[in-house]
Amino acid sequence: MRPLTIDMYRLEYALEGRDSAEYYLDLESGAIRAVFPSEPAPGVMEKYDVQQDRYLHIEPLELAQSVAMREAFLFTQHDPIAHAVLSNALKGRKPLRTFDFKLEDFPAVREAWLDYQTVQLREYAISWLRDNDLEPVRH
Secondary structure, eight states, X not given: OEEEOOOXXXXXXXXXXXXXXXXXXXXXXXXXXXXXXXXXXXXXXXXXXXXXXXXXXXXXXXXXXXXXXXXXXXXXXXXXXXXHHHHHHTTSSSHHHHHHHHHTTOHHHHHHHHHXXXXXXXXXXXXXXXXXXXXXXXX
16 A cells, blocks of 8 residues: 555545535645636646646545435434434435434534544545555554
8 A cells, every 4th residue: 555644634524525626635745635616627737747647536425325324323322302303304305414404403412423423434534545555644
């Protein structure tokens, strides 16, 4: 595996896919670049020394993966009312937005979710790096 210094928090954010940007990992510097819909992909506009393999596209989690993460979280919770409300939120339109909105009614569960999500996104980021033959350098 190739070691690379990477901002893991930014990688986790990119994998979460909460905005309209496409994210790319610069395989030379370890920087993560956000490219918004009206912008060209990184490296496309370079006149000289074009390196096709320098930027690796970061594919965000699919909706099904994000829903599955939330469903798995619900199995760790012991509040039957919160479980029912949040489980129902995942079955409707815009399940992620509805889930987040309903979480506001359960502050303790919301805190537990944020902790759980942090751990899950970190594990997914490490797995994504390994799948791409990369290893984050620890400081």
